[in-house]
Amino acid sequence: MGISLGPNQYGKAEVRLVTVRRTGGVHHLRDLTVSSALRGDLSATHLTGDNSAVLATDTQKNTMYAFAKQQDVGEIEDFALRLGRRFVDTQEKITGARVSVEEREWDRITVDGAPHAHSFSSSGGERRTTTVTVHPDRAWVVSGVDGLVVLKSTGSEFHGYPKDEYTTLAETDDRILATAVTARWRYEGFTGIDWAKSHREIRRTLLETFATKHSLSLQQTLYAMGEAVLLARPEVAEIRFSLPNKHHFLVDLSPFGLENHNEVFYAADRPYGLIEGTVVRDEAEEPGPAWTDAVL
Ligand SMILES: O=c1[nH]c(=O)c2[nH]c(=O)[nH]c2[nH]1
Structure with missing residues (x-):
């Protein structure tokens, strides 16, 4: 043996x-x-x-x-x-x-x-x-952001998913969408990159896209944020996200004879949906070990 x-x-x-x-x-x-x-x-x-x-x-x-x-x-x-x-x-x-x-x-x-x-x-x-x-002969850089908490109180829908005997989730065309963005991006040809500016601009792009993209799913928002970063920042080859869906459930106020027009929510901390994904440039170099090693 x-x-x-x-x-x-x-x-x-x-x-x-x-x-x-x-x-x-x-x-x-x-x-x-x-x-x-x-x-x-x-x-x-x-x-x-x-x-x-x-x-x-x-x-x-x-x-x-x-x-x-x-x-x-x-x-x-x-x-x-x-x-x-x-x-x-x-x-x-x-x-x-x-x-x-x-x-x-x-x-x-x-x-x-x-x-x-x-x-x-x-x-x-x-x-x-x-x-x-x-x-000894080269280096790789993967940078990112952790715990960037964002919420939008409209501009988010979720419907069209399969219904089976265990489905209870109600479809919605207007919900709160909230997450804490963990993102990692890998740099290509990184000599001469202004790290501070790159980080600042990527962060700004993530926030602006989250705010302005009308969302049909957190998955769609993930892709839109990644695509926007790759379009804006040529130094980034690939970006990876881990997005917990911070659910905000409508409170049923009917026992009190009250209607709830998207005004009162229960913010659940767990369980949460966890949406993960990578957006990559077609012509990107093969990732180095810093990418494989980077855990989100
Ligand atoms: O944006 C969402 N994606 C899902 O996959 C999902 N699943 C769920 O229950 N709510 C949501 N919301």
């Missing part, structure tokens, strides 16, 4: 990293969660406990902190690429590094109409994300 070691990787997950940069009296805050995963010839540690090729996960964490001190973090894509290259370039047995960064935004608190120098608030749970994979 033969037994062998299969695919493996290791690293430090979810390193919480907050930086404060000061320009005069004004503080600039960054709030990151960073994860690393290294691959390579790691059979020795698994088979014999020989750790000579194992850059400790503690060292990986410390590298993240040290890099954040030595150079301005900058765009999360650039920070992740610097870290990935460090691990691959300095460790002989490491042939692949995946670095993921999630950023939470803090807004300046307004005091007497002016942005405060060192006090911040964070409203929604939205995060900007990136996952880069670095090999």
Whole structure:
């Protein structure tokens, strides 16, 4: 009977990293969660406990902190690429590094109409994300957004679905449509991309399309959002979505002798429909490992 070691990787997950940069009296805050995963010839540690090729996960964490001190973090894509290259370039047995960064935004608190120098608030749970994979000779970048919560109170219908003996859902030509967008997009030929602008424009396109597309299903809205991003952003090869359908059910007010003209809803948190899909450019390059590895 033969037994062998299969695919493996290791690293430090979810390193919480907050930086404060000061320009005069004004503080600039960054709030990151960073994860690393290294691959390579790691059979020795698994088979014999020989750790000579194992850059400790503690060292990986410390590298993240040290890099954040030595150079301005900058765009999360650039920070992740610097870290990935460090691990691959300095460790002989490491042939692949995946670095993921999630950023939470803090807004300046307004005091007497002016942005405060060192006090911040964070409203929604939205995060900007990136996952880069670095090999000795090339790298791949997959960026995205998590928890972008959107709702439209009309402009959404759902009907025409099959009815069987278990169907109770009523057809509707006017419902609330709400979701928390998780999206991942992969970049092609990524040198020279303005990461911040690309993210900002993709986010704007997602929001505008959600708002303006008259929806016959969340699936149709998913495709429309993906198509709009690919039409607007040539640097994006493919975009993937995970969209929980945050159901808003009409409350039956008839026991109280009241009519409900789409005014009073019960917002259910579970179960939820989960609509997932990918929109891809015909001529897109084959996806790299960062795409296959990126879990939504
Ligand atoms: O947009 C929707 N897609 C579905 O697949 C679905 N299924 C369901 O019950 N409600 C909805 N809404």
